[in-house]
Amino acid sequence: MSFVSKTIIEADHELRYLNGAExxxxxxxxNSSEKRIKVIKTLRDREKEIISKASRKLFQIHPDYIGPGGNASGSRQRALCLRDYGWYLRLITxxxxxxxxxxxxxxxxxxxRDMYNSLGVPLIGMVDSIQCLKDAALAELKSEEEVKLAEPYFDFVIQNMAQ
Known part of the structure; x- marks a missing residue:
């Protein structure tokens, strides 16, 4: 549910008009919609570069993931890992x-958490991977204002995976 919808539903639930603060x-x-759209377009258009940077950084942190027996050791496993990067980036947009x-x-x-545990994917690796994705994505944004629009959602994913 969008922020706008949530605000309207709350007011309607209380049978009142939106107040001045709302x-x-x-x-x-x-007023921030144009900036939000710009951020989304940047993340969408730079997805391949973002994922490439993020995966390089992750595999530097966890080289065992791409080593024999690692979760991203073969081309198929690595492709699945990169697919998840794109999926999370899209959801964040x-x-x-x-x-x-x-x-x-x-x-x-x-x-x-249950899914990754059942697949044998270490959750610390997922936390690190989203942190790498965040770093790579935010580096593509042009201003602090754009970063402030995107950063909380990366942090939310990281915090939830770390629990």
Whole structure:
């Protein structure tokens, strides 16, 4: 659910109009829409470069992952790892446009710990991988303002995987 929808539903649940503070928050959110779209376009258009940088950094931190018997040792396993990078990056863009963590939480985090555990993927590696993805993605953004729009959603994923 988007930030806008959530605000409207809360007011309607209380059978009231949006108050002044809510309207100001909505104004600020709507005024940031062009910046949000710019961030999303940058992340989308630079996806391959972001994933390449992030995976290189991850495999420097955890070289055993690409070594014999590692979770990303073969071309198939490595492709799956890179696919997950793209998947998380895309989910984060959904949250950026919504202005809410709900898209990444509902689609990308519910049950993820169990899934990775069942596949034998170390969760610390997933935390490190999203941190690498965050670093690579934020490096592509042009301003501190753009970084502030994207960073909380990367941090949310990292924190949830680290629990």
């Amino acid at each position: 309207l100001e928050i909505l104004r600020a959110y709507l 959904y949250s950026i446009i919504a202005g809410d963590k709900n898209p990444v939480e509902r689609i990308g985090l519910l049950g993820v």
